[in-house]
Amino acid sequence: MTGNSLDPYVAHYAVRTQGMRASAIRALFAVASRPEVVSLAGGMPYLQSLPLDALAAEASRLIAEDGTVALQYGSGQGIPALREQICQIMALEGISAHPDDVVVTVGSQMALDLVTRIFCDPGDVVLAEAPSYVGALSVFSAYQAQVVHVAMDDHGLQPEALAAAIASAQDAGRAIKFLYTIPNFHNPAGVTLSLERRGVIAEMCRSAGIAIIEDNPYGLLGFDDGVNRAIRADDPDNVIYLGSFSKTFAPGLRVGWALAPHAVREKLVLANEATTLNPPVFNQMMISAYLSGFDWKSQIKAYRQTYAVRRDAMLAALEAHMPGGATWTVPDGGFYVWLTLPEGFDTTAMLPRAVSERVAYVPGTAFYADGFGTRQMRLSFCYPTPERITEGVRRLGVVLEREMDVMRTFGTTLQPGTRHALGASAPAPDTA
Amino acid sequence: MNSYHVMVLAGGLSHEREVSLRSGSRLAQAMRDAGHDVTVRDADDSLLGWIDQNRPDVAVIALHGGRGENGAVQAILELAGVPFVGTEAHECRLAWDKATAKVLVSRAGYHTPRWVTLSHNSFRDLGAASLVSAVARHLMFPLLLKPHQGGSALGTAVVHEESELPAALVGSFAYGDVVLVEEYATGTEVAVTVVDGPDGPMALPAVEIVSPGEVFDYEARYTAGTTTYHAPARLSEDAAAAAAELALSAHRVLGLRDISRTDAIMTPDGRAQFLEVNVSPGLTETSLMPMAVAAAGQDLGELYTHLVERAIARAAAPAPTNVTAG
Numbered sequence: 001m002t003g004n005s006l007d008p009y010v011a012h013y014a015v016r017t018q019g020m021r022a023s024a025i026r027a028l029f030a031v032a033s034r035p036e037v038v039s040l041a042g043g044m045p046y047l048q049s050l051p052l053d054a055l056a057a058e059a060s061r062l063i064a065e066d067g068t069v070a071l072q073y074g075s076g077q078g079i080p081a082l083r084e085q086i087c088q089i090m091a092l093e094g095i096s097a098h099p100d101d102v103v104v105t106v107g108s109q110m111a112l113d114l115v116t117r118i119f120c121d122p123g124d125v126v127l128a129e130a131p132s133y134v135g136a137l138s139v140f141s142a143y144q145a146q147v148v149h150v151a152m153d154d155h156g157l158q159p160e161a162l163a164a165a166i167a168s169a170q171d172a173g174r175a176i177k178f179l180y181t182i183p184n185f186h187n188p189a190g191v192t193l194s195l196e197r198r199g200v201i202a203e204m205c206r207s208a209g210i211a212i213i214e215d216n217p218y219g220l221l222g223f224d225d226g227v228n229r230a231i232r233a234d235d236p237d238n239v240i241y242l243g244s245f246s247k248t249f250a251p252g253l254r255v256g257w258a259l260a261p262h263a264v265r266e267k268l269v270l271a272n273e274a275t276t277l278n279p280p281v282f283n284q285m286m287i288s289a290y291l292s293g294f295d296w297k298s299q300i301k302a303y304r305q306t307y308a309v310r311r312d313a314m315l316a317a318l319e320a321h322m323p324g325g326a327t328w329t330v331p332d333g334g335f336y337v338w339l340t341l342p343e344g345f346d347t348t349a350m351l352p353r354a355v356s357e358r359v360a361y362v363p364g365t366a367f368y369a370d371g372f373g374t375r376q377m378r379l380s381f382c383y384p385t386p387e388r389i390t391e392g393v394r395r396l397g398v399v400l401e402r403e404m405d406v407m408r409t410f411g412t413t414l415q416p417g418t419r420h421a422l423g424a425s426a427p428a429p430d431t432a
Numbered sequence: 433m434n435s436y437h438v439m440v441l442a443g444g445l446s447h448e449r450e451v452s453l454r455s456g457s458r459l460a461q462a463m464r465d466a467g468h469d470v471t472v473r474d475a476d477d478s479l480l481g482w483i484d485q486n487r488p489d490v491a492v493i494a495l496h497g498g499r500g501e502n503g504a505v506q507a508i509l510e511l512a513g514v515p516f517v518g519t520e521a522h523e524c525r526l527a528w529d530k531a532t533a534k535v536l537v538s539r540a541g542y543h544t545p546r547w548v549t550l551s552h553n554s555f556r557d558l559g560a561a562s563l564v565s566a567v568a569r570h571l572m573f574p575l576l577l578k579p580h581q582g583g584s585a586l587g588t589a590v591v592h593e594e595s596e597l598p599a600a601l602v603g604s605f606a607y608g609d610v611v612l613v614e615e616y617a618t619g620t621e622v623a624v625t626v627v628d629g630p631d632g633p634m635a636l637p638a639v640e641i642v643s644p645g646e647v648f649d650y651e652a653r654y655t656a657g658t659t660t661y662h663a664p665a666r667l668s669e670d671a672a673a674a675a676a677e678l679a680l681s682a683h684r685v686l687g688l689r690d691i692s693r694t695d696a697i698m699t700p701d702g703r704a705q706f707l708e709v710n711v712s713p714g715l716t717e718t719s720l721m722p723m724a725v726a727a728a729g730q731d732l733g734e735l736y737t738h739l740v741e742r743a744i745a746r747a748a749a750p751a752p753t754n755v756t757a758g
Binding site: 007010023028034351356405407 | 448552642649657
């Protein structure tokens, strides 16, 4: 008798869908969205500080006056006015770019998907920081690329580790397609690639014939009001730069971009058209109107001030509530702190206990393609108020106490370390 | 057929929130298709105020885990005077605690795998190594570990030797402070739904589960295409009758009402081994109870309409009851 597997297509799916399965851990995040839970998990910008009434009026005007354009199909490359404004934004980071080389996408996530699609065959090597952005790892997995993680420290990607990774892959005869890096206020590690290293890494990749994908959603969100010079600024021919309005304006509009050398840009436009025909015109026009009609630089300054206060609240709470041996990064911008617990902790296994205590985080293993990150977690300080952050970290401290109690009972040993996980004397949050 | 304002409770704060939301959504659609006015509500701090303002005719609980199954929400509905489909608060507490349910069902003369229930405090205070050894001496491997309360097989693990026990215990303790360790029963895994009808409880056809691993775990339950189901189960007539009798007895012994689902193993010698019972069975696309309903040739919306009418009729002649909210 033939049973029913509840999926008549089960024999027809592509190999790359094999990892697409229900997950008890993922399901726990349904609880994290409840207000009773302090979620230190999601990287959601604090949109309450946007001028929502004025934006509503602008949206209304847009449809009333330009509705036949805003609601129509558009260019696969994105509207010219926005591409020009994007170039002006990138100029803040030292980038000199022409609007013709900008491709607007449905969030920078789509740009990353398109870049991976046009470069990677199954089995190709992609170099990425250890840890790396979980959404990027999902894209690389979907295209069956092999991620090789490269160690970081407090100053970002380590050039010597990159050199070793390149040599190792080349010795094995593997095709390295690109280095994927988040140089500013890294997701999830919170650290920033030093300016000195940027040149070294750019030169190293150029010499090895490896393109750099510079993903920079947080670049304008430094707490000292400064803006770091982009890698792309000094290496226009070997860097594909990805930008986003999701962190500096509104993620719901799903608008990002890629800046690429012209030959790559041509392929990105074709791939973009094959996927979406065109990025949403209304959303692009809304952002264009926001950039031209609103004081967006002051808005970003307000974001920076808000996030800096929240970062401080998180660091103070960690100091007060974390057990000895726990270490964490100290970000100068962005959204995230990377927490490393002493040996013996398993942040994935203890997530149910955390949810029971009404606090949520993202387990470290989500940010590795190779199973590392067991005792790490990403903590976001962007969305909860400082008071909620303090309470959330306090609850996390309770969770860790109970976890240690269980570990002591069953004989798991704890090894005390030192503060600041990415310090020169401490192991990087990767393969150490 | 009468049309009612039905409040479907779904969501909650348990580890099974996502499953509950899916159950609630599917149940709500089935009830709407049956002609009812349905409101899906979360069990949050606005619930009682909403009930006061809207006075639904009846509630159906699609909450899984925690307060949705341990009697707390049932007690609150009893306090609020809202008729509801399902087991009363006190009896929920008996069924919710897996060890208590096993005691009561085994005392009624039915088989259940040998087990021991142990808290983390016991291991800590009495010494983990000696207690682990005692468990290993007392029970036959392989062993199945699961939190003594909870569903969707969260925190469940199979261990084959003593050395694997500590790590499995640590994993289960992440879901709760008490773990039920029982001998792993091999055989045909089945789920039998029982529905109260005019002539008393009635067992729907057993659903057989052929999961890819040793445990019908969360991934196997909720990833379509992973597990194969047979409804009705491929059981002999005698075995099917034994499975139905076990489920009906569990329903009666535990004082369950309206609907329940008993999970059991049919051993090769034809015996039914009781594992656990659910007072709020899953209703998702991959859940077992809707498969049983379909195998019985029934419609989910019509079945719940029948249960809703029973609940409303009960409310017309309320019996005094003690309530305990937790």
